[in-house]
Amino acid sequence: MDRRAFTLIEMLVVIAIIGILVAILLPALSMAREASRNAACKNNLRQFGIGMMLFADKDPAARLCTGSFDHSRDGCMDTYGWVADLVSTNAAIPGEMTCPSNPLKHNVKLLDAYGKATCDNLDFAASTRLIAGQCGKDNLKGLSGTSGTTFAKTAPQTADRAAFVSRYFLGGGYNTNYVSSWFLxxxxPRTYFRDADKSLRTGGQVGRQGLKGLAASIGPLRRPYIEGSRISSSNIVLLGDGGPEDLDEAVSPVDFSISSSDIFAGGNGENRDFIRTGELLVETSSDGPVFYDTTDKKIKRIASFDGNLTKQVQCERDGECLPPPSSSTNRLYWQDTRDWAALHGGGKGGTCNFLFADGSVRDYRDTNSDGILNPGLKVPQTLTDSEYLRVGYRDNVVELSPSEFFSGVFLSKSSWKGVFED
Incomplete structure (x- = not known):
C-alpha cells in the first residue's frame, strides 16, 4: 500500500482521537467553570456576611443592615438597605460582586429610582427616606437635568433620569442580584392583641401587600434579636441567589448606560452599557409569610392588618407546625422562598446558595427541577401547567429542611407571652 495512504489513515485516526478527547474534556471544562463561578458566589455571600457584622458593630441599634434594597419601601438606595450599608462601610461593593452564575445581573428596584413603580399598591417609605442621599439633591457632581426637582433635577422615566441612575447607582456599585430574606x-410582624377574641393580629397598614413594608414589621434584624432567638443563627437565612421578578414588572423599558453625550458626562468620554431594553431583572427581597390557598390555587400572603397569627404562635411554641392549611380559621404560614433560584450545577436540578446569620454559606438542591426550593408548602401534584406557573412550586416535596432552614414567622419567644394566659 502506498505510504501516502497510511499517512492519510493515520491523520484520520489522530483527528478521531482528538474529537473524542474534545467530547470528553468540554463537559469537564464547563463543570470546572461553573465550579469556579459557584465558589465566587459563595465567597461574595461570606464577604457580605462579614460586612453586615461590621455594620452591626458600629450601628447604635446593632442592626445587621438598614433594610432591603428597595427604593419605594425602604428609601433612597444609597442611604438605606443592606447594599448601601456595605458600600458606606467599605465592606463590599455589591454591584461589583454579583453572582457570576446568574444570567440576571441587575436589580428590579433600579426601576423605582428611574420612576417606574415595579408593583401596584406599594408600602411606600416615609417621604424623608425617599429623598434622602443623592435622591434629594439637585445636582450630580455639579451637573443637573432640567425637568425635575430631585434626583439631580431629572424627571421620572426620562433619558436624563436613566442617565442619572446609570452613572450614580449602577456606576457606584448600588446594585445586586442577590435576594435578601424577609427576616433580614x-x-x-408588627402585631397587636385583640381582646375581643383573645387573638394575636398583624398590626400594619390596611390594604397593603402582606408584611413586605416597613410599616408592617418591626424593622431590620438586630444582633441581640439573633443572639436571644429560639432559632439557631445557623438556621436564619439572610441572603440567597436571586430569581427573576414577576414578568409583568421586571422587564427594563429602556437602556441604562453611560454615554459621552448624556447630560451628566461633563466632558468624560466613557461609554458603558449596563442594562438593555427588554432585559429581565432580578427580585430584591423575599415576601415573608404565605400559605397555599386550595380554593384559589394560589400562594397568598398574610394580611398586613388584622391577619390572625394565634395559631401560628401556638404551633411554633409547641414545635408542631405542619404544612400550612388553607382554612381561614386554622391558617398557618411559612416563608415564601420563590424569589430565590437554584442557579448552580446545571443538569436537571441545580443548587441555590444561602448566607445564614452565623456567617455560614450553604447550598440546597432543587430536587424536582422547578428552579425554586420548597420549604414545605403543601402544593398538590394535580394542578394544570398554567396553575403551576402561577404557583411556582411544582409539588409538596420539602427541599429546605425545617431542621436547617427556619421558615416560620417568629424568631423570638417573646411573641408567645400573654396570648394564651387565662
Missing part, C-alpha cells in the same frame, strides 16, 4: 429586612 423585617425581622417579625
Amino acid at each position: 429586612a423585617r425581622t417579625a
Whole structure:
C-alpha cells in the first residue's frame, strides 16, 4: 500500500482521537467553570456576611443592615438597605460582586429610582427616606437635568433620569442580584392583641401587600434579636441567589448606560452599557409569610392588618407546625422562598446558595427541577401547567429542611407571652 495512504489513515485516526478527547474534556471544562463561578458566589455571600457584622458593630441599634434594597419601601438606595450599608462601610461593593452564575445581573428596584413603580399598591417609605442621599439633591457632581426637582433635577422615566441612575447607582456599585430574606429586612410582624377574641393580629397598614413594608414589621434584624432567638443563627437565612421578578414588572423599558453625550458626562468620554431594553431583572427581597390557598390555587400572603397569627404562635411554641392549611380559621404560614433560584450545577436540578446569620454559606438542591426550593408548602401534584406557573412550586416535596432552614414567622419567644394566659 502506498505510504501516502497510511499517512492519510493515520491523520484520520489522530483527528478521531482528538474529537473524542474534545467530547470528553468540554463537559469537564464547563463543570470546572461553573465550579469556579459557584465558589465566587459563595465567597461574595461570606464577604457580605462579614460586612453586615461590621455594620452591626458600629450601628447604635446593632442592626445587621438598614433594610432591603428597595427604593419605594425602604428609601433612597444609597442611604438605606443592606447594599448601601456595605458600600458606606467599605465592606463590599455589591454591584461589583454579583453572582457570576446568574444570567440576571441587575436589580428590579433600579426601576423605582428611574420612576417606574415595579408593583401596584406599594408600602411606600416615609417621604424623608425617599429623598434622602443623592435622591434629594439637585445636582450630580455639579451637573443637573432640567425637568425635575430631585434626583439631580431629572424627571421620572426620562433619558436624563436613566442617565442619572446609570452613572450614580449602577456606576457606584448600588446594585445586586442577590435576594435578601424577609427576616433580614423585617425581622417579625408588627402585631397587636385583640381582646375581643383573645387573638394575636398583624398590626400594619390596611390594604397593603402582606408584611413586605416597613410599616408592617418591626424593622431590620438586630444582633441581640439573633443572639436571644429560639432559632439557631445557623438556621436564619439572610441572603440567597436571586430569581427573576414577576414578568409583568421586571422587564427594563429602556437602556441604562453611560454615554459621552448624556447630560451628566461633563466632558468624560466613557461609554458603558449596563442594562438593555427588554432585559429581565432580578427580585430584591423575599415576601415573608404565605400559605397555599386550595380554593384559589394560589400562594397568598398574610394580611398586613388584622391577619390572625394565634395559631401560628401556638404551633411554633409547641414545635408542631405542619404544612400550612388553607382554612381561614386554622391558617398557618411559612416563608415564601420563590424569589430565590437554584442557579448552580446545571443538569436537571441545580443548587441555590444561602448566607445564614452565623456567617455560614450553604447550598440546597432543587430536587424536582422547578428552579425554586420548597420549604414545605403543601402544593398538590394535580394542578394544570398554567396553575403551576402561577404557583411556582411544582409539588409538596420539602427541599429546605425545617431542621436547617427556619421558615416560620417568629424568631423570638417573646411573641408567645400573654396570648394564651387565662
